[in-house]
Amino acid sequence: MTNFLSFTGRVMGIENFPIMTNDPNVGCYKLFTLTDMDGSTVNFVVGPATYFVRHEKVRVGDIVTGYYDANAPAPLIYPPQYPAIVMAKVHSDYLVTVSFFNSQLLSSDGTLQLNPSRQTEIVLENGQDFNGNIGNRDLIVIYSTSTRSIPAQTTPSTIIVICY
Structure with missing residues (x-):
């Protein structure tokens, strides 16, 4: 059982995220920076195992919700940074x-x-x-x-x- 929490915001940036020095998998992990309507910011580490609802491609400017495990270890930094389990674009029809x-x-x-x-x-x-x-x-x-x-x-x- 995973204790899911979420954060919804506009994608302000997507960049490569090296997971180690001299990372041979450069480009396989991304850092998505989301900012909500109140100005709060959260970074999501998106990797090959992150599930994208309806397999939609996410771009800068899209409004998305990132879901993460609230019990998983996370670095104590600002803005907060979480490994994304699920990412979903916000749509008006579902x-x-x-x-x-x-x-x-x-x-x-x-x-x-x-x-x-x-x-x-x-x-x-x-x-x-x-x-x-x-x-x-x-x-x-x-x-x-x-x-x-x-x-x-x-x-x-x-x-x-x-x-x-």
Whole structure:
């Protein structure tokens, strides 16, 4: 179970991020600098394992949400710098939630209840069908509407199972 937190902001810069001196993988890791509407800034280290929702290319100027593990070690620097697990462009036609969902498909923060239908696409990060139980797993959920109840309920269009 991952304790996901997120930060949403405009991409102000994307640059190569060497992970060691004389890094032979220069260009494989990027540093995304995001600034929100309040002027707060967060840097995300984006690597080959970072999942981009709908495999969208992110450019400077895009508004994105970066999801990271709140329990993972992070350097005590300003602006904060986190390894990105998931990156999602912000769109007006759908929402994205990344969370651990329990056996009743309730998110770890208790704000979203999933009600998948036969039309809900359930896949792995590589796009292949997932045929197991989606309860008690870290999930990326894509949906367009939800109820105004507490917790909000939704029938997602897509559920992506995060396997470690």
